[in-house]
Amino acid sequence: MLTLLSNYLKDAYTAAVNGWQRFWFLPRDPATLGVLRICIGLLLLYTHAVWTLDWDGFFGPAGWVDKNARWEQHLIPAGESTPIFVRCQWSHFDWIESQAVLWTLHCAALGIFTLLILGFYSRTVAVLSFLIAVSYTQRNPQAMFGLDGINTMLAMYLWIGPCGACYSIDAWLKRRKEQNHEAGQGRGEVSAVRPIELSITANIAIRLIQCHMCLIYLFSAIGKLQGESWASGVAIWGAVANREYQSLDATWLAAYPLVVSILTHLTVMWELTYSVLVWPRLWRPLVLAMAVGVHLGIGLWMGMMTFGLAMIVGNMAFVESYYVRTLLSRRASLVPAGAKTSKAIRA
Amino acid sequence: MSRPKTPAAADEPGITPAIPPRPWSSGVKWLVSAALLFHVTAQFIATWTAAPPDSALGGTLSEPFHFYIAAARLNQGYRFFAPNPEASHLMRFRIFDADGNPVVLNEFAVNEEKTEGQLPPPELRVGLLEPKARLLYHRYFMLTEQLDRAIPRPIPANAPVEAHAAHAQRERAFLAMTDSFSRELLRRFGGAKVKIQLMEHNIPSTQEVTDGMSLDDKKLEMFHPKTFEYPRAEERPPSTPR
Numbered sequence: 241m242l243t244l245l246s247n248y249l250k251d252a253y254t255a256a257v258n259g260w261q262r263f264w265f266l267p268r269d270p271a272t273l274g275v276l277r278i279c280i281g282l283l284l285l286y287t288h289a290v291w292t293l294d295w296d297g298f299f300g301p302a303g304w305v306d307k308n309a310r311w312e313q314h315l316i317p318a319g320e321s322t323p324i325f326v327r328c329q330w331s332h333f334d335w336i337e338s339q340a341v342l343w344t345l346h347c348a349a350l351g352i353f354t355l356l357i358l359g360f361y362s363r364t365v366a367v368l369s370f371l372i373a374v375s376y377t378q379r380n381p382q383a384m385f386g387l388d389g390i391n392t393m394l395a396m397y398l399w400i401g402p403c404g405a406c407y408s409i410d411a412w413l414k415r416r417k418e419q420n421h422e423a424g425q426g427r428g429e430v431s432a433v434r435p436i437e438l439s440i441t442a443n444i445a446i447r448l449i450q451c452h453m454c455l456i457y458l459f460s461a462i463g464k465l466q467g468e469s470w471a472s473g474v475a476i477w478g479a480v481a482n483r484e485y486q487s488l489d490a491t492w493l494a495a496y497p498l499v500v501s502i503l504t505h506l507t508v509m510w511e512l513t514y515s516v517l518v519w520p521r522l523w524r525p526l527v528l529a530m531a532v533g534v535h536l537g538i539g540l541w542m543g544m545m546t547f548g549l550a551m552i553v554g555n556m557a558f559v560e561s562y563y564v565r566t567l568l569s570r571r572a573s574l575v576p577a578g579a580k581t582s583k584a585i586r587a
Numbered sequence: 588m589s590r591p592k593t594p595a596a597a598d599e600p601g602i603t604p605a606i607p608p609r610p611w612s613s614g615v616k617w618l619v620s621a622a623l624l625f626h627v628t629a630q631f632i633a634t635w636t637a638a639p640p641d642s643a644l645g646g647t648l649s650e651p652f653h654f655y656i657a658a659a660r661l662n663q664g665y666r667f668f669a670p671n672p673e674a675s676h677l678m679r680f681r682i683f684d685a686d687g688n689p690v691v692l693n694e695f696a697v698n699e700e701k702t703e704g705q706l707p708p709p710e711l712r713v714g715l716l717e718p719k720a721r722l723l724y725h726r727y728f729m730l731t732e733q734l735d736r737a738i739p740r741p742i743p744a745n746a747p748v749e750a751h752a753a754h755a756q757r758e759r760a761f762l763a764m765t766d767s768f769s770r771e772l773l774r775r776f777g778g779a780k781v782k783i784q785l786m787e788h789n790i791p792s793t794q795e796v797t798d799g800m801s802l803d804d805k806k807l808e809m810f811h812p813k814t815f816e817y818p819r820a821e822e823r824p825p826s827t828p829r
Contacts, residue, residue: 260620261616264619265611265616267608269605286722290723291726293720293723294723294726297771298726302767303767303771304730304767304771305730305764306767306770306771308767309763309764309767312760312763312764313737313760313763328654329657330658374659374660377660382730382734382764383726383727383733384729385725386663386665386667389665392660393663396659434603435603435606436603436605437605438605438606438607438608439608440611444623448626448627451627451630455630455665459634459635459638459666460667460669463638463664463665463666463669463670464666464668464670466669466670467669467670469671469672470670470671474793475672477790477793478668478672478673478790479668481790481793481796481802482674482675482788483788483802483803483807484675484707484712484728485675487712487713488714493793494793494797495797497793500793539715540715543712543715543724545715
């Protein structure tokens with residue numbers, strides 16, 4: 241009996257270690273990460289450019305929520321210590337008083353997001369982009385919502401991997417340098433097909449986004465399970481009949497309670513099972529298609545297109561680089577060095 | 588181990604060869620594994636504990652991660668439309684000049700006379716194809732939602748002293764918010780005095796809509812019983828006889 245248990249534990253340990261290694265440390269083609277960099281850069285650029293439309297209201301010396309009002313939210317009765325969440329909050333808006341300097345930094349921030357899109361000094365600007373996004377959210381937490389959480393999350397993981405290895409100025413410069421080097425060594429005709437440099441950190445970055453997306457949907461579903469309207473199948477009506485969210489009229493759904501019920505239950509079931517079903521390759525396209533449908537629906541009918549797109553970008557972490565390359569360069573990929581070509585994936 | 592310089596299958600048509608990276612030593616893998624384990628655990632606990640209801644286990648487990656969760660801003664609840672999609676919370680306001688006349692609002696207005704305004708501004712609640720940033724409307728909308736959440740809920744008279752102290756602080760925080768909103772309105776529109784009313788915009792039932800009710804029906808608007816003024820009575824300079 242003891243031997244049986246010992247063998248089981250040994251097998252379980254070996255399986256766990258091997259599984260962990262495969263999950264986190266298998267090299268990955270950074271193509272998906274490259275596309276994510278462009279999409280996240282666009283999201284950050286747009287999100288922060290919109291602040292410009294009411295700069296004084298949100299970031300001016302007074303504004304809708306001035307510093308006093310912001311800090312009053314965190315003050316606690318005498319004798320109690322300040323929560324660590326408050327002590328750890330930081331924002332460059334708290335350190336700089338001059339509006340001219342803040343404006344200059346805002347323009348610089350927009351420039352940094354543009355560089356992220358273009359992929360110039362990609363990893364450095366990815367780190368800066370994350371810090372900028374966090375700093376803005378800390379100044380105006382009252383004006384933030386899910387979009388900002390997704391933006392900061394995506395920016396946080398982007399710099400872990402070589403996000404500028406594909407579809408970037410960095411990649412173009414590197415390619416040009418290598419071609420010049422090869423030409424300088426007199427190798428004659430330079431091959432147009434460059435090998436793909438697989439990367440372990442690209443895999444880690446993608447895996448972290450994937451895990452985070454699973455957590456988001458899992459806890460979103462758990463939250464919904466506490467609500468009566470989700471359990472009784474009417475919650476979708478509450479979402480589409482909210483005048484402040486509405487951008488396309490969906491009140492015609494009032495005549496189709498069964499459709500409302502199906503959509504409500506489907507949403508909860510999809511969120512609840514996302515973290516399990518998104519991993520098997522057979523289910524993945526279905527789960528991701530549902531994600532696109534749900535988030536485009538939120539964007540079109542509920543006026544939150546930026547948020548909807550941010551969630552779709554997060555889901556893109558589950559798209560294999562093979563498909564990205566096939567779609568963008570019409571060349572299929574992935575022959576690890578030493579592998580037999582017959583097993584390679586062909587275009 | 589040196590990296591292979593000549594990629595395999597480079598001559599095969601339609602195939603892009605790949606170069607594997609330099610393998611990581613087991614020491615590096617252990618170090619990175621520890622960091623990943625720490626981060627994923629922190630992220631899980633942060634997401635779990637960021638939204639109510641509170642859990643004793645969640646609270647205890649989150650203690651060692653507090654600093655990291657706060658610094659990396661991992662404390663996002665991600666409870667979209669949970670537990671239930673709720674009514675919206677808006678703010679209506681009127682601004683008066685020193686003589687008590689209503690100030691005409693060039694934006695944010697909700698009535699024809701343009702003497703009553705609303706946050707979020709109705710003119711920014713645009714459709715998908717209109718050339719205005721709907722995201723900006725959502726930012727204003729979040730401000731009034733947060734203002735509603737800041738309203739101090741009443742506590743029983745026999746509540747402990749600490750509860751009364753916390754309630755008093757919530758009241759101060761809420762008034763600091765309404766004052767700040769009011770000052771911003773005065774900065775935008777001019778004037779000397781602001782009156783704010785908080786509004787709940789309810790969602791009609793499917794039956795009400797089937798019976799012909801519009802989402803803009805006045806019956807769906809419910810106002811907070813108290814009007815908030817700025818400057819508040821205790822802050823106004825003593826009136827001098829003319």
